[in-house]
Amino acid sequence: MLLLALLRLGEGAYGVTIAQELEEQTGREVVIASVYATLERLQERGLVTSSLGDSTPERGGRAKRYFRITAAGTHEVRDARRALMNLWKGLPELKGEKA
Amino acid sequence: MTSKQPPRIATWMLKHFGSGANIDAVLGDLAEQYLQKDSAMWYWRQAMSAIPVSFFKEIRGHKRIAARALLTGWVMWILCGKSIFPLVSPFFFGAWTVMWMPVLGQVGLARPFYLIFTAFANALPLIVGAMCGWLVARFHRNQQTAVVLLFAGSILLMDLLLFGPFILNVKPAVAYHFVGPVAANVAASVLGILLGGGLLRYRSKTVSN
Numbered sequence: 001m002l003l004l005a006l007l008r009l010g011e012g013a014y015g016v017t018i019a020q021e022l023e024e025q026t027g028r029e030v031v032i033a034s035v036y037a038t039l040e041r042l043q044e045r046g047l048v049t050s051s052l053g054d055s056t057p058e059r060g061g062r063a064k065r066y067f068r069i070t071a072a073g074t075h076e077v078r079d080a081r082r083a084l085m086n087l088w089k090g091l092p093e094l095k096g097e098k099a
Numbered sequence: 100m101t102s103k104q105p106p107r108i109a110t111w112m113l114k115h116f117g118s119g120a121n122i123d124a125v126l127g128d129l130a131e132q133y134l135q136k137d138s139a140m141w142y143w144r145q146a147m148s149a150i151p152v153s154f155f156k157e158i159r160g161h162k163r164i165a166a167r168a169l170l171t172g173w174v175m176w177i178l179c180g181k182s183i184f185p186l187v188s189p190f191f192f193g194a195w196t197v198m199w200m201p202v203l204g205q206v207g208l209a210r211p212f213y214l215i216f217t218a219f220a221n222a223l224p225l226i227v228g229a230m231c232g233w234l235v236a237r238f239h240r241n242q243q244t245a246v247v248l249l250f251a252g253s254i255l256l257m258d259l260l261l262f263g264p265f266i267l268n269v270k271p272a273v274a275y276h277f278v279g280p281v282a283a284n285v286a287a288s289v290l291g292i293l294l295g296g297g298l299l300r301y302r303s304k305t306v307s308n
Contacts, residue, residue: 015128029141032128033149036121037156044160055127058134062127 001026002038003077006048006069014053014064039067047073105133109146115298116150118157118245125149157245168239168246169253172292175231176254217280221287228254228291236296247296251289258285 005021006013018039019030042048053064069077113126129149133142158165232247239246262281266274293299 015124016132019128019132029144031148031152032132032145033117033125033152036119036125037152040119040121040156040160056131058131059127060130062123062130064127065121065124 232295
């Protein structure tokens with residue numbers, strides 16, 4: 001889900017925008033620290049990269065950390081989509097509903 | 100203080116007890132979102148969730164370092180009891196006893212002795228905790244916050260297991276006299292570890308890459 005959010009946000013993906021995107025899509029409150037914990041794990045696996053941005057006064061002088069999906073991350077998203085589509089096809093009772 | 104400033108205590112706690120290289124970015128994100136949400140409850144929820152989330156992430160990601168830090172702290176803790184305290188024990192009825200049973204030694208003492216004993220019973224775990232916390236932090240700088248919290252937590256757990264059943268088993272009237280000194284002793288141990296481990300002194304944890 002996080003990788004999809006990164007794909008949707010493109011260049012401007014950092015903690016606040018990622019959390020907002022997830023909240024909009026899921027309708028649930030997101031703990032920002034959990035977003036970072038997951039992103040760090042994805043970064044260790046080489047699926048995302050990060051870089052520090054500028055610090056701003058409204059952030060108490062703290063820099064933003066921007067995240068970007070890597071080619072391996074995009075590949076992972078495609079694989080996950082394919083697997084989900086295959087699983088979806090195998091559910092006859094949900095045939096009438098939109099995926 | 101304007102209404103747009105995030106709650107100070109929550110910020111202080113996250114600054115000092117949040118683990119990992121991204122905790123500064125989390126603080127920045129929370130400050131930025133607080134301007135839009137303007138909800139102290141939301142900020143507190145986020146900050147108090149961030150402390151355990153970042154702690155467990157650090158410990159899970161560095162299990163060996165965490166185990167080594169625990170071992171370092173405990174070896175130092177036991178060494179202090181076995182080698183340093185016997186030097187002062189003739190003057191204080193056995194300092195090791197003070198460390199583990201801070202209340203029992205006070206029974207039957209007259210007022211001036213009682214006060215000296217109480218001060219000693221709290222200063223000793225504070226000093227030992229500070230020494231152990233410093234050592235744990237010194238050898239695990241990259242995961243300093245998480246390992247110092249882990250060690251402090253282990254001491255707290257040990258104290259609860261040691262004193263808890265004892266307090267629960269004595270009559271309420273007796274327990275009333277024991278709870279205060281025991282709690283002070285446990286708090287002194289944990290405070291010492293946090294002080295020695297440098298957790299009450301803020302430094303930026305941001306790692307650029």
